[in-house]
Amino acid sequence: MKFLTGYSFAFLALATLACGCSNxxxxxxxxxxVTLDSQAIPEGRIRFSPTDGGKAPAEGLINYGSYSFRVLPGKYKVEITSPKPKIDPKVKKVGPGNDEVVETIPTKYNYNTELAVEIGSGKLEHNFDLKSK
Known part of the structure; x- marks a missing residue:
């Protein structure tokens, strides 16, 4: 669990840098x-990358299925990730030298995302119910 906590800290640092000044x-x-098969994602990252150019991407942390961050109005593709440590089947736990991670979210929601949103003064709440299959 320490690995995930450390990973969350790294996400927080990246989110702060990517979002710039939140005000x-x-x-x-x-x-x-954010849910996967109707279950809240314990932790991860959500990134809004502009499709209309001229703006920096914005991202935030997912914590117990919830996220919140600031972004400029516009159209964005949405990428959601939630990596976890790969468990060595021989020892059945994360250990020294086994710092590999596996992505728990299907690629159609991150590297090959099919998700998109438009942020404006209207709807500012966007929920994502992802499916593993």
């Missing part, structure tokens, strides 16, 4: 829930 003029707070 940037014109940003809006977007929030929502």
């Amino acid at each position: 940037e003029p014109g940003t809006l707070e977007v929030k929502g829930k």
